[in-house]
Amino acid sequence: MENNKVLFISQEITPYLPENPKSLLCRKLPQGIQEKGKQIRTFMPRFGNINERRNQLHEVIRLSGMNLIIDDTDHPLIIKVASIQAARMQVYFIDNEDYFSRKFTIADDNGKEFEDNDERIIFFARGVLETTKKLRWAPDVVHCLGWFTALAPLYIKKAMNDDPYFADSKVVYSVFDDEFTVDLNDGIRDKAKIEGINDDDLKVLNPANHINLTKLAIDNSDGIIQGSEKINSEIEKYIKESGKPFLEYQPEEKYIDAYNEFYDSL
Structure with missing residues (x-):
């Protein structure tokens, strides 16, 4: 059976x-993928260097209007949208x-990575999933x-495994x-916990x-x-040893067809 609805959670999108x-x-x-006949939704972070106007x-x-609690602090979730007219798609x-x-995105103008990147990826993953439900x-x-x-798979499989x-x-x-290059804050193992996720689920993040x-x-x-054409050799070995379906690097002229078939094969 074909998988007809695809949610894209992206770190960055041009333009x-x-x-x-x-x-x-x-x-x-x-x-x-939309031109292949599938329905899509696409999300990314609203990094501060994106020109909104x-x-x-x-x-x-x-x-x-929703608040997400991270490390006992309320953080308002704001959703914005823009259209890529040539593609007839919304982001x-x-x-x-x-x-x-x-x-900036993940580091300041001196290349120093932000100390709260752990909380930022928690907020982003949870924000996408809560907004998808609101849609x-x-x-x-x-x-x-x-x-x-990278935290979205954990939340889907552990915290939302019974969510319709x-x-x-x-x-x-x-x-x-x-x-x-700099490890995320060790506190991520506590901050990332929500109902359905326990210490054991996050123990691999030591260090983060x-x-x-x-x-x-x-x-x-x-x-x-x-x-990417080349990835970390330890990660590549881990993927292959996992035994999970794995699609190797696809060049630009092939990846849309290859990814589409990969989605359907799952």
Whole structure:
């Protein structure tokens, strides 16, 4: 049976952020899958260096207004949307003043990675899933692209395994060569817990480095895609030893067809 609804959770999408292989893939893939006849929804963080006026972002009041509690603190969830007219697709943005107002993505202008990146990825993953439920949209496939999305598979498989919107979703995780260099805050193992997730589910995040975060995503995914031509050798070995369906790197002219078939095979 074909999987007809695909939720894309992306770390970056051009034209909202600068062009690179990942942001281009995250721009072209949803359009290509939509043109194959599938329904899509696409999310990314509303990083502070996104030009809202030029890209015509606007808040979706009916979806905003929820608070997410992280480390005993309330953080308002703001949802914005913009349209890529040429692709006839909308992009939803997860926003919050505490996490996404600074004019950078994951590091400052000196290259120093933000100390709260752990909370930012928690907020982003939970925000996407809560907003998808508010849209009353049950995806057949959830495709997570980039390490900033790496907690979404855990939340879907452990916290939302009985939720009618996600109980039957297949999760695909794309691994890229986009490693962060400074370990995430150790507190992530407590902060990431919500109902349905316990210490055991997060024990791999010790330390909370890029390799272990990627392993956590692989453990909670139904299929893995190699998104970059070369990826970390330890991660590549871990994927192959997992025995999970694995799609190796696909060049630009082939990936839409290959990913589409991969979704259907799950």
